[in-house]
Amino acid sequence: MRIAIFGTGGVGGYFGGRLAQAGEDVVFIARGEHLKAMRRHGLRVDSIEGDFVVQPVQATDDPAEVGPVDAVVVAVKAWQVSEAAEAMRPMVGPETFVVPLQNGVESPTQLAEALGSERVLGGVCRVMSFIAEPGHIREAGLPPYVAFGEPDNRPSKRVERLRQAFARATGVNVEIPPDINAAMWRKFLFIASLSGVGAVTRAPFGVLRSLPEARQMLEQVMQEVLAVARARNIALPEDIVSQTLTFVDGLPPGGTASMQRDIMEGRPSELESQNGAVVRLGREVGVSTPLNAFIYHALLPLELRARGEIEF
Numbered sequence: 001m002r003i004a005i006f007g008t009g010g011v012g013g014y015f016g017g018r019l020a021q022a023g024e025d026v027v028f029i030a031r032g033e034h035l036k037a038m039r040r041h042g043l044r045v046d047s048i049e050g051d052f053v054v055q056p057v058q059a060t061d062d063p064a065e066v067g068p069v070d071a072v073v074v075a076v077k078a079w080q081v082s083e084a085a086e087a088m089r090p091m092v093g094p095e096t097f098v099v100p101l102q103n104g105v106e107s108p109t110q111l112a113e114a115l116g117s118e119r120v121l122g123g124v125c126r127v128m129s130f131i132a133e134p135g136h137i138r139e140a141g142l143p144p145y146v147a148f149g150e151p152d153n154r155p156s157k158r159v160e161r162l163r164q165a166f167a168r169a170t171g172v173n174v175e176i177p178p179d180i181n182a183a184m185w186r187k188f189l190f191i192a193s194l195s196g197v198g199a200v201t202r203a204p205f206g207v208l209r210s211l212p213e214a215r216q217m218l219e220q221v222m223q224e225v226l227a228v229a230r231a232r233n234i235a236l237p238e239d240i241v242s243q244t245l246t247f248v249d250g251l252p253p254g255g256t257a258s259m260q261r262d263i264m265e266g267r268p269s270e271l272e273s274q275n276g277a278v279v280r281l282g283r284e285v286g287v288s289t290p291l292n293a294f295i296y297h298a299l300l301p302l303e304l305r306a307r308g309e310i311e312f
Contacts, residue, residue, distance in 0.1 A: 001165050002069045004029060004091050006084055008038070008059070010129035010258070011101055012075030013137035015146060017045040018169040020054045027058040027066050029088075035061055037135025046132070047139040049171030068093025071162055073123075074111065078102040078273035085114035092119065097158050099123040099148050103191045103259070104273035105184050105281075108151065121159065122180035123148040124187045128255060141252040145173040149180035185225075185234045188274075190244050193221040195259035196275040196295040202264060206253025209245070217291065219245060224289040225278055231285035263302055271296065271303045 001024050005016035008030040020026040020043075030038060042055025060066065069091050076084045081102060092098070092115060099121045100107035112120045125146045129139035146166060150156050159176055166174035177183040197208055197217045208214045222241045229236050237243070262269035278292040304310045 001025065001071060001161065003027075003165070004063070004066055004069045004072045004088070006063075006072055006074050006088050006091075007076035007080070008034065008043070009075065009077075009131055010137060010139070011125060011127060012073065013043060013131065014045060014047070014127055014129045014139050014144060015073065015075070015101070015125065015166075015169075015172065017043050017052070017054050017137065018144075018172050019165060020057070021052050022165070022169040024165050024168075025058075026054075027060065027069070029061065029063060029066075030059050031061045033134040034131060035059055037133075041135055044136045045139065046137070047129075047144075047171055048141070049139070049144065063088050064090040066091050068096055070096065071158075072096065072098045074098060074100045074102070074107065076102070077268075078104045078107060078270045079268065081107045081110045082114065085111050089115075095158075097121060099162070101125045101146065102273070103187070103195070103270055104277055105181075105188050106273060106277060117151070120151070121148045122151055122184055124180070124184045126187065128252075130258075141255055143173055144171055145175070147175040147177050147180065147183050149176050149183075151180065153179055153181075179235055182235045185229045185236060186240065186244075188277075189222050189225040189229070189236070189240060190247065191257060191259075192225055192274040192278055192292070193218050193244070194248065195257040195270070196221055196292065196299075198257050198260035199263045199269075199271075199299055200295055202260075204253060205248065205251045205255045209248050209251075215245075218248065220291045221275075221278075221295070224282070224287075224292050228278060228282040228285065228287050228289065231287045232281065263299060263306070266302075266306050268306045269303060271299050275299070 005012040006029045008028045038059045127144040128142040132138040275296040282289040
């Protein structure tokens with residue numbers, strides 16, 4: 001398949017690298033020093049699933065150079081999706097489909113508004129990876145997983161074709177879940193709780209799950225997300241909160257969420273797409289989310305400062 005990876009950070013660099021390693025025709029959309037390093041030395045990926053280098057690598061900062069592709073994997077941050085949708089238009093041909101892998105649950109709608117709903121799948125991933133230095137992705141601590149599907153969960157040739165491409169890749173667990181919307185909300189419940197509580201406390205996973213007061217916060221955030229999901233007719237299992245807490249118990253104790261790291265380091269983050277989205281989506285269906293609202297309101301000044309909208 002001809003696959004464009006729009007956003008070559010930790011997520012796009014890892015999954016795109018694995019697809020390229022497996023022999024797929026992959027082109028990376030990157031920029032700045034990261035792009036320069038990839039062009040000079042290839043894309044290096046260090047992974048608990050095995051290190052490798054994609055060399056030579058197809059990489060550019062201009063989607064118009066690429067032309068239409070079979071699939072676009074959208075791996076930018078959630079707050080960059082609308083801008084990315086406009087930028088990727090030169091790569092979107094009559095049969096192109098788009099797979100969002102952002103944290104949160106709103107990216108498919110944003111992409112559909114720009115590109116048409118018929119082009120957009122639902123998607124979700126789990127991977128602990130980041131840019132270690134320009135041209136170098138490091139992954140560690142969590143078995144990489146990717147899932148996608150048609151929004152109405154019907155079988156389709158394009159979904160199966162992409163599944164087969166990922167299945168040929170080393171170091172990737174791939175799935176077409178029976179309900180992609182439920183899969184996205186399952187991830188949303190997990191990541192919004194860890195990100196929000198982690199960002200407020202500045203504590204790693206090991207502390208969040210072992211300190212009773214912090215664990216109680218995690219559970220309450222999850223319960224609020226579950227209440228919103230149910231009100232929006234998302235079919236999550238009754239024991240999803242206990243399942244998610246059990247999963248958190250198995251994470252590396254020193255780990256942190258990407259939103260948490262962004263806020264702690266003064267960068268723009270996915271706050272609006274995670275805890276902010278819980279509040280907003282809950283309000284739309286009349287569900288109160290007081291702890292998510294507290295987290296969102298407490299972190300908003302730091303978020304606005306990182307975006308240059310306020311100073312202090």
